[in-house]
Structure formats: C-alpha cells, structure tokens
Amino acid sequence: MMAIWYVDPTAAATSDAYAGPFGVGKLRLSWGAVTWTSNDAYYQRRGTTVTLTANLTPGGNSVTIGAYGDGDRPIILSPGATPVLYGMYFSAGSNVTVSDLHFVMTNRGVGYAGMRIGGTTNFTLRNCVIEGFDVGIFVTASAINTTIDGNEVFDCGDDGLVVGATNAGRITNNRIYGTSRRVTTGDCIQFLDAVDWGAWRVDSNTLTIDVALKQCVMIGVPASATQVPVLVEQNECTTTCNGIHARHSAVIRANTIEITGVNAALIANAGLSNQPILFSGNVVRCIGASRASDQGAGIVAMAVYADAGAGIAHLVSFVNNTVAGDAYRGFFAGADIDSGTITLRNNRLWQTFGNPSVGFSVNAGAAATFVESNTAIYGFTSPAVNLTLSSPDTSDPSPYLNADYSLKTTIPIGGIPMPNPLRNAGTYVQGVTLRNGRTQPGMTPIGAYQVGRY
Numbered sequence: 001m002m003a004i005w006y007v008d009p010t011a012a013a014t015s016d017a018y019a020g021p022f023g024v025g026k027l028r029l030s031w032g033a034v035t036w037t038s039n040d041a042y043y044q045r046r047g048t049t050v051t052l053t054a055n056l057t058p059g060g061n062s063v064t065i066g067a068y069g070d071g072d073r074p075i076i077l078s079p080g081a082t083p084v085l086y087g088m089y090f091s092a093g094s095n096v097t098v099s100d101l102h103f104v105m106t107n108r109g110v111g112y113a114g115m116r117i118g119g120t121t122n123f124t125l126r127n128c129v130i131e132g133f134d135v136g137i138f139v140t141a142s143a144i145n146t147t148i149d150g151n152e153v154f155d156c157g158d159d160g161l162v163v164g165a166t167n168a169g170r171i172t173n174n175r176i177y178g179t180s181r182r183v184t185t186g187d188c189i190q191f192l193d194a195v196d197w198g199a200w201r202v203d204s205n206t207l208t209i210d211v212a213l214k215q216c217v218m219i220g221v222p223a224s225a226t227q228v229p230v231l232v233e234q235n236e237c238t239t240t241c242n243g244i245h246a247r248h249s250a251v252i253r254a255n256t257i258e259i260t261g262v263n264a265a266l267i268a269n270a271g272l273s274n275q276p277i278l279f280s281g282n283v284v285r286c287i288g289a290s291r292a293s294d295q296g297a298g299i300v301a302m303a304v305y306a307d308a309g310a311g312i313a314h315l316v317s318f319v320n321n322t323v324a325g326d327a328y329r330g331f332f333a334g335a336d337i338d339s340g341t342i343t344l345r346n347n348r349l350w351q352t353f354g355n356p357s358v359g360f361s362v363n364a365g366a367a368a369t370f371v372e373s374n375t376a377i378y379g380f381t382s383p384a385v386n387l388t389l390s391s392p393d394t395s396d397p398s399p400y401l402n403a404d405y406s407l408k409t410t411i412p413i414g415g416i417p418m419p420n421p422l423r424n425a426g427t428y429v430q431g432v433t434l435r436n437g438r439t440q441p442g443m444t445p446i447g448a449y450q451v452g453r454y
Contacts (some may be wrong), residue, residue: 005034006068008045010381015062021068031076036060044101047071052084062095071101074128078114080107087114087130091141094121104133106159108182113138117146117183124149131155134182140164144198152219157182160207163191168198174205180212191230193220193247194269202232208239215242216257219250221271221307229276242267243284247307249275249417258285262297264332266321269305283405288326288353298328298355302347306336313338314368318347324405326353330380335365344372348403350397351379362386 004025018027019203022043028034031050034042036258038060044050046069056076065088067074078084087103090096096230103114114130117123118141126149130136135330139146139162146169153160153176160176163169171189179186203353207216216237219230227252229249237243237257241264243257265284273337284301300392301323304316314337323330330349333342349359359380362370366386376393377383383392400420402408410417 003040005042009050043068044074045069049075051077053359055086055089057089065098067100075102078105080105080109085109085112089116090120092119097124102129117143135159137161137167154178158186159190160188163197165195171202172204177208186219187214188216190218191220196222196224196227199228200230203234205235207237209241215245217244219246221247225272243351246277247271251278253280256283260287264300264303266302268316269307271307274315277316282321284323286325286327300329300332301327302331304333307424317343320346322348324350330359333362333366335363338367341369346374348376356381358382358385360384360387
C-alpha cells in the first residue's frame with residue numbers, strides 16, 4: 001500500500017498519522033528521516049527550508065516527490081561542503097517524478113549539480129527552481145527517457161544543463177540563464193563530447209547567455225558516428241556570444257536567436273565526416289551599433305567552421321532562415337571547409353544598419369561544394385565574396401514585413417489592401433517545416449515566418 005510522507009522542519013513533533021492535504025501519512029522534520037520505498041509519495045511543506053546534512057539520494061520506483069500546502073516552493077538547501085554537494089542525486093529508479101521544489105546551493109561546490117539524474121527510466125523533473133550550483137542539472141549514466149519540463153535554472157558556476165551518457169529524453173519549456181558564474185565555459189544546454197546520448201528533443205526553452213564564451217545550445221561530438229540527430233526547435237535564445245552550435249548531426253529549426261557581440265548565432269562545425277546538420281526556419285536578429293568602417297569583426301548569423309582543421313567532410317544545409325539587423329557576415333565559411341556540401345537555399349538576409357558587411361563570405365581555400373539558390377538579400381555592402389549567387393532577389397523587403405520580420409498579411413497595392421506577394425515566394429523543399437508549419441508546394445516563402453500570419 002502506498003504511504004504518504006510529509007516533511008515539515010517547523011513542525012513540533014513527528015507523527016505516523018498526520019492528516020495532510022494528500023491524505024493521512026507520516027510527518028517528519030527532515031528529509032533524512034524518511035524511508036524511501038517504491039510507490040510512496042513525499043512532499044515538503046511550502047514556505048519552509050530544509051538544510052541538508054547529507055546528500056539526498058531518493059530510491060524506489062513509481063515515486064512522487066513534491067510540495068504541499070500554500071506559499072512559495074519549499075527550499076532544499078545544500079551548504080556546498082562535504083558531504084552535501086547535490087540537491088538530489090538519483091542513481092536508479094523508474095517512473096519517478098520530482099516537481100515544485102526549490103534547490104539552492106551556498107558555498108558552491110565545484111562540479112556538483114542541483115539535480116543529478118542517472119540510472120533511471122522514465123524520470124521527470126518538472127516546475128522546479130535550481131540556483132547556485134556549479135551545474136544546474138546533470139543527466140548521465142544511462143538514464144532512459146528523461147523529461148526536463150518547465151524548470152528555472154540560474155546562477156550556475158558552469159553549465160545550466162548537461163546531457164551525458166544517456167538514452168533519449170526531452171528538454172522543454174525551461175528557462176536557463178546566469179551560467180558561467182565560476183568559469184567562462186558554461187553553456188545553457190550542453191551535450192557532452194565522447195559519449196552517446198540517444199534521441200533528444202530540445203524545444204520551447206528560453207535560453208540566455210550573458211557572459212563568457214559559450215552558447216545557448218552546444219551539441220558535442222559523440223562517441224559514435226551513428227548517434228541519432230538532436231532535434232532543437234522553437235527555442236528563444238538571447239546571447240552575447242554564440243547561439244546554437246552543432247558539432248554533430250542535428251535538426252535545428254524554428255528557433256529565434258537574438259545576438260549581440262562578435263560571435264555567431266547558428267554554427268556548424270562537424271567533428272566527424274558526413275554528419276547532416278540542418279538549420280531550417282530559424283530567425284536571427286542581430287543587435288548592434290552602426291559602424292563607419294570595417295573593423296574586421298562583428299556578428300555572424302550563420303557559420304560553418306572546421307572543427308579540427310582541414311579534412312572533415314561537411315554536410316550542412318541552411319534552408320528558409322531569416323537574418324536581419326546588424327549582421328557583419330550573414331553567412332561565413334572558413335578556409336578549412338575543404339570537402340563535403342554546403343547547401344544555402346531560400347534564405348532571406350536583410351542588413352538594416354548599412355554597415356560595411358558581406359552577405360555570403362567564403363574564405364579563400366574553402367573547397368567544399370557550395371549550392372546556393374533562391375536567396376533574398378538586401379542592404380549588405382557586398383552581397384557575396386568567393387560565392388556566386390544564383391539570381392538573387394535584391395529588392396527592399398521592408399514594405400512586406402512586420403517589425404519582427406514576419407510577413408504582413410496584406411500590403412497596399414494601388415491603395416487597396418492586397419495579399420502579400422511574398423507568401424508565394426520560394427522553392428518547395430521536401431521535408432522542411434517552416435516556422436509557420438507549412439510544407440506544401442507553391443506556398444513556401446523565402447525565410448522563416450511565424451505561425452498565424454496567413
């Protein structure tokens with residue numbers, strides 16, 4: 001029979017017959033006093049703080065861990081000194097749900113996480129706050145089918161969320177910010193090198209990089225060339241450094257990246273040959289100040305770099321993306337991109353600052369095959385360097401677009417509102433889903449336009 005455990009550090013005494021809001025159960029004053037048993041439920045009273053004196057290592061299958069009562073999420077405080085270095089540490093268990101808790105670390109312990117998830121199956125972390133740890137969430141050690149949903153992670157010494165040697169999962173609806181508070185290497189979400197992760201979907205997150213040298217999403221080089229692609233879609237990214245960076249096969253679509261600084265928003269630099277990396281239907285907003293001369297650096301919207309010098313066969317596609325604002329380089333390819341195919345199709349690049357800039361910049365020495373078609377480009381000092389554009393559309397797009405660069409539904413033609421002609425622009429690409437969700441032939445516009453405009 002399932003037992004209910006209540007944790008209230010302000011209670012006067014323990015009880016084995018406490019009439020709590022989820023039913024009669026056992027009342028304890030600390031997490032260290034509960035017994036972990038399969039099918040049991042465990043709740044801490046809202047508005048209270050439990051300071052751990054040992055690592056909290058729940059066990060059992062089909063376990064629910066959460067909050068009860070009224071008020072703020074209950075706090076589980078890790079003092080950051082041996083033996084307390086985690087918020088919660090899971091090494092086993094199936095069908096476990098943790099929700100509505102607030103994990104805090106003081107005296108940050110290097111390398112330790114607010115939530116460490118390993119050896120679990122069907123584990124869910126939902127609606128929690130994690131702050132002050134070196135790593136917010138660490139998913140590792142063959143965790144299978146992990147869901148990270150609706151959490152807030154911030155003030156991390158290094159990364160916000162790390163995916164290690166696991167087997168599939170979803171990261172959705174989270175807000176991750178305030179990374180790199182101890183070192184300069186903290187990503188919001190990182191898929192580690194030299195391990196295989198299984199099939200992961202990263203969607204609908206709000207990710208912010210505000211300091212240091214890293215990116216909102218980093219997809220590393222796995223142990224196996226056959227590792228399935230990571231799907232990264234519909235995330236809102238704000239960055240002073242890099243946006244979404246793929247070093248392995250990935251599908252990166254319908255994201256919005258707002259970027260400042262002198263780095264790149266969408267980056268492909270495969271660490272293994274012939275890894276298909278697709279950037280489709282993304283919007284890059286480049287935020288900067290106007291410049292009077294070419295300073296040799298600035299925001300790059302879309303980039304292909306060599307991971308470790310020459311010799312990697314790249315297989316990268318940029319399809320139906322929109323770039324607008326202060327883009328120093330709309331697209332850039334390094335000189336070491338010496339083999340493979342780079343496809344550039346149906347992209348709209350709109351330089352609105354008039355800076356010295358290049359739409360498509362391919363460094364001399366890049367010997368990969370570049371396939372370009374149906375580009376709309378406007379406002380750049382030079383449309384392309386070392387790349388011949390195929391019949392580009394160089395007209396001013398501003399009459400046809402809203403302030404967020406989505407298509408206007410109608411435009412005035414002869415004083416009469418008429419359907420926007422750009423809604424039919426472009427070339428159909430099999431299997432490509434735009435931000436507006438449409439894939440039918442004859443209705444695929446240039447660039448990435450949002451749902452609901454037409």
